[in-house]
Amino acid sequence: MIDLHDIRYVRLGTRDLDGAVRYAHDILGLAEGGRSGNAKNGQTVYLRSDTRDHTLVYHDGDPRDHTVGFDLREGVALDAAAAELERLGHPVHRGSDAECAQRRVDAFIQFRDPSGNRIELLAPTPQAGRPFAPTRPVANTGFSHVGLRSTDPVRDEAFWTGVLSAKVSDRIGAAPLLRIDAVHHKIALFPSAFAGVQHINHQVASIDDIMQSWYFLQERGVRTVFGPGRHPTSGAMFLYFEGPDGMVYEYSSGVSQITDPAHRPRQFPFEPASFCMWGARPDIPEFRR
Secondary structure, rough: EEEEEEEEEEEEOOOOOOHHHHHHHOOOOEEEEEEEOOOOOOEEEEEEEEOOOOOOOEEOOOOOEEEEEEEEOOOOOOOHHHHHHHHHHOOOOEEOHHHHHHHHOEEEEEEEEEOOOOOOOOOOOOOOOOOOOOOOOOOOEEEEEEEEEEHHHHHHHHHHHHHHHOOEEEEOEEEEEEEEEEEEOOEEEEOOOOOOEEEEEEEEOOHHHHHHHHHHHHOOOOOOEEEEEEOOOOOOEEEEEEOHHOEEEEEEEEEOOOOOOOOOOOEEEHHHHOOOOOOOOOOOOOOOO
């Protein structure tokens, strides 16, 4: 089994780089951490949400181009991980020097999960070594998890738990919420007809930050697609809203942690009450039947 340490970043293509970066700065409160490339060959912008060098990347490209990066635990060799993936029939691409420089890592490998989601595993990489300050008044405490689209959640759950080191915290219908440390989930797999990142989560300090953001988004005409509400699975209070290229972003606070090694996943029906215990109704395709 390939032992994941933490989720590190999401990379997203966009046709409007300036607009996407402006949204990340003005709406999400993320700080720019540098740029690479040029207007002729394509630019990449690195965005920070915590002490990590970057957690969100926008680059010139197809808006359907999504990649999620994970740090491996200390002592887990990339070569061994690549060999295991290839043994199981998952072709692996080893990052070139130029690709590593673009990601600001020493080494990485890239593959796709069974649904086709592009995943990168990274050699341990130092933190940024400098504090993060949000670019608007929201107590953003950092990038926390992603929702991924899955064409077969049962099959993909077996991959993430059998090949990678994820564990199931809870399920909503066939959709598993997967943890790789004590946090209730770092990956969620939602039924879909195609692959891709379904939503991107940042944690905030409190319910006050969620409610202040709700009013802030309303004033600026940003479409809220779910919430404010509270998840009965993780206990987190949440707000989902629409970003560039239709990407859904989430603020949440109060997510539970699972430290009991004997924890058994709970099974929730696939219905609105399993997504929000306060009664909010999602305007998100993957959260509806």
